[in-house]
Every structure is written in C-alpha cells, then in structure tokens.
Amino acid sequence: MKLLRYALLLLAALSFIYPFVWMISASLSSEQGIGSLTLLPVGLTISNYTTVFERIPLGRAFLNSLFVALVTTGLVLVLGAMVGYALARLRFRGRDLIFYLIIFTMTLPFQITLIPNYITMVKLGWVDTYFALIVPFVMNSLAVLLFRQAFASLPQALIDAARIDGCGELRIIFQILLPNIVPTVLTITILTFMGLWNEALWPLIVIRDESTMTMPQMVTLFSVGGRADAQLGVKIAAAVMLALPILVVYLFFQKHFIRSMASSGLKD
Amino acid sequence: MAEVKLVHVAKAYENGPRVIRNATITVQDREFLVLVGPSGCGKSTLLRMIAGLEDITDGDLLIDGKRMNDVPPKDRDIAMVFQNYALYPHMTVYENMAFGLKLAGLPKDDIRQRVSRAAQLLEIDALLDRKPKDMSGGQRQRVAIGRAIVRNPKVFLFDEPLSNLDAKLRVQTRIELQKLHRELNATIIYVTHDQVEAMTLGDRIVVLRDGDVVQQDTPINLYNQPATQFVAGFIGTPPMNFVPGRLSETGPLYFTSTGGQVQIDLSNSQPAARLQAHRGKPVTFGIRAEHLSEQPPAAQSVHEQALAVEAVENMGNETLVYCPIDTGQLIARLPAGYVASFGQPIRLFWNLDKAHFFDAQTGQAI
C-alpha cells in the first residue's frame, strides 16, 4: 500500500520535473542532438549559451528585469499592505464599495485594459521608460485582497496596544502587523515577483528601445524574431536563462515558507 | 496625582444605538475602581473611551482636570492591560516592555533600568528573552502588566485581565494585583464581569447595566444597601433570594408572596415605615442566604416558616440549603454542622431587620 503511494507520488513528481530536465540538457546539447528525448545532453557543448550572449544584450535585460521586478514587488507590498489595512481595520464611508470595486477589477481579463493602458502610457509620455513597466502593476488587487484577509484575522487588541504605545497607523502596519503575517507577505512576494518576471506581452507593447527591455521580452523577440537563426538549442538556452532566477528565488523562499508555516501554525 | 472624571459621557457606535447613555463617574487619585456588569453592558466601551481607543460621542473626559476627549492615547498618560494580553508576538518579552518607551524617545539606559525593575517586581526577569508563544498564560499576563508598569502612567486600565487564567491562578493574581496597587500607588480602573473580583479588589465599585450606571459605592455598601434589585442579585454569592408578592392594602402590614405560601407580618419590623407608601402594590421581597437561619437571630423582627428541603450543598465551612417555594426557591446559608434530613421540613428564621424590598415595577429599592 505504502509502496503504491510512493510510486504514484514519484510518477507525478517525475512528470512535473522531466520537461525541466529535458530543457536544461537540450540547451547543453549540440543542434543535432536536440531531437531525442533524453535525460543527458547529446554532444555536450555550451555553444548555445555563448551564442545567446553574443547575439543579444541579455545581461542588460537581466538587470532591467531585476530592477523592474524588485521595485514593483516592493511597491505592491507597501501599497497593498496600506490599502488592505485600511479596508480591514479603518472605519470610513464607502469602504465596502471600494473593496467591491477592487474585487471587480480582478474579474476583468487583462486584454480589456490593455489598450486603454497603452493609450495612457502614450499620453503620459512613458513609452520606452521604466515607468511604463512599473506603474501599471504597483496596485495589485490580489495583494490587496490577501492583505485585507490577513489583517482582518489579527486581534484588534494588538492594534490597540500599539496605539497606546504611541504608534501611528504606518508603524502599526509595518512594524506591528506585517511581522505577524509573514506567510501572506511571502505568498504575495512570490506571486508578484514571478508574474512580473514572466511578463512578456506588456513590455512588448510599451518598450521598443533595446536598453530598456526586460528578459522575457528580449527572449521572446529573440526566439520569434530572426536572430536565433531558427536554432532550437539557442532558443532553449535563452529560455533557461529566463527561468533560472525564478528557480533560485523560489528555492530560497521555499525554505522560509515552510519555516514560517511551522512557527505561526496552529499554536494559540 | 491622577483623578479621572467622566461627565455625562455617552457613546454610540456609528449608526448604532447608544451603548453608554449617560455615565458620570469620578475616580479619585490612587483609587482602585472596578467597573462591573453583565456581558455587553458597555464596560469595555467605557474603558476604551478613557484610553482613547474609541471616540466619545457626548460628554467630557477629564484627567487631572484636563479635558482629554481629543487627546491621542499615547498622550493621555495611561496604560492598558488587555484580556488576551495583546503582546506583540514577534517581539521578545524585553522588546515588548521596551517598545513604548523606545517610541517615546527614552534613553537606552533608562529603558533598561525601568524594564528590569518591572521584571523584578513581577518575577519575570528570567523570561526577558522569550517570545510570548513560549510562555504560559500566567506569565504572559505578567508581561502584559509589566508593559503597563514600565510606562509609569498616571492611570492603569485593566480589561478583564484575569478571565483567561484558570481558577487557582486567578485567585493568586488577584492578590498580587492588590499588592501591586499598594506598591505602585496608582489610580486603577478595572473592568470585570466577575462580582467576586469586583468585591475583593475594588475600593469602589461601579455597577453598569445596559449602558447605565446603576450604582457606585464601596463593596460593603453595595452588598448591604443595593439601590436596585439588579444590584442586589448581581453582588454576592449565592445571589440574594427574591420573593415576588404584594403588600397588604389595609390592616396590619403584611407581605404575601404571589402564590400565597409566604406570609410575613411586617407590622413592627424596621422597614415598616418605608413601606407604607407602597401598601397594596406589588413589591419584591429580598433576603440574603445568611439571614435565613436555624437558630432565632438577635433581631427586632423575625419571621418563622417551615420549608421542604430540595438539595443540600456541603461546602466544608458552611452548608447551602435549597428550599423550593411557590415562586422559585430560597437558599439558606447554614453552619457546616447541619445534617440534612430529606423529606423532613426545615424550620427557618428570617431576619427581617436585614430584609430588602424592591418596587416590582421599577426594581428600585424601597
């Protein structure tokens, strides 16, 4: 019975992991070897990677991506926490209406807002700037929702005690409450960071200047544009470069994730 | 010097009814004042208004003669201890106690000194590096009190601080709170729904009901001269015995219970003069368990009646005897030696000098 369970889990795990393994080994294979569905590289070579770096400014794009993703994630956390706190803990007129409006925006597919957003960027003169990559993403309704739920679950007395100790609202949010909802903060961080890192469509629309391009945009242009010379290995190598940072971030947070779950858990 | 004055204070949560209607209370300097009342009567609301955590809808709050309605909590020179302790979970005990002082901009040495003095007083010096989740309820409670003490405030506010502790720890902490009050020489306003806590801790007790102050007085006076039937029933264990009935309209002054089982001759009792105005009207007769006895008491007027015995609770130091009557039951507090013989009626002497009468309509004492 136990054996069967392990076998099933192993099968599932393998089916998830195999494409990644193939991707990496394919990126290290010579162009002729890619066709085979193997685990190990055929005709081991790193020429695919050197080609990528020769053809496109991937280093610059990596820094752009990092900058955009970090700044935006930071802003999403700060603004999301503030809005979520207000919606969960402050009493003011129209609070519920605002909340429902925010929820409503979540139901809109992004295609609907794509064109209006683009026009806004043009009017603001933000095309080809970092503003176009950052500003439209800093208010994240999912982050607001998650923060609101997390703040609502904390006891009011915690806030009362902080007020008596002399905290203002900002200090209450960031110094008293946030440290007690670390799992939520990590969830939002990971979701936002990954979403931003992988975003290719929006940069393709608002950025034409190569020095402002992000990695997914660059890789996409590289793969579907002519510069890869239709070489599959080179494209895959670019994709690996794109996925690598995410993998690192995820592995890093994974540890924190499990630890914070274990310590905040069900105790009292 | 810290005197807290509530003048015609009222509170309505937005769009809601008034949960505090008109409270006028003066807390003297260094007084231990207890706010007591059943759940939902507005005790916490009142305390939170004093703390500055809720707006005051109407009326004035004065601390040392200064109007405090619009002063933020941190500038009121108060400290509060919460029912669920409200310690910051991510900070150590030391950080919890030091946090408010740090924000107030005190020098580090000063903070360290204050925290360690409070920790010694409360015997939690060994716990300073722990996080709240690694401590027992009693220890957390001490830290919460410590966090209040280090601020050296004019007024301490306690909101049911003992209700999360087990019975034994509650008694112990109660005694320590008394000691602490003497040592700190501070004004304390203390909320509880437990009348035993109120009686044992308070210099003075304010009884609240449905947002109104029903009576405020010393514990002894509340016990002996309750202003309403509600207070009489709320203060004291077991609660005062009540017998609804009516006073005779003419002839000798008699009280007759609704069913007629209890008939008391009041003609030469102490309360007789006060009762004249209520002749012929419905009143509630009240008598405490200790004023029903097996032996005739040394009193001006005594009523004597034989009653069936339904149940007996032997407490060791005393015995509570439950007697059913037509309008409910009577509880008598008898000496420990009493041996029940069920099926045999017990002859009880009622000390009418200690009896209370309440207007059946308004509940006011007569």
Ligand SMILES: Nc1ncnc2c1ncn2[C@@H]1O[C@H](COP(=O)(O)OP(=O)(O)OP(=O)(O)O)[C@@H](O)[C@H]1O
């Ligand atoms: N934030 C709030 N908004 C609206 N009504 C409230 C709020 N807080 C309390 N109330 C109402 O005010 C009344 C008094 O509440 P309060 O918490 O002061 O009672 P309490 O005497 O402290 O009761 P307990 O012994 O249960 O703590 C209750 O009817 C309650 O429903």
Ligand SMILES: [Mg+2]
């Ligand atoms: Mg309360």
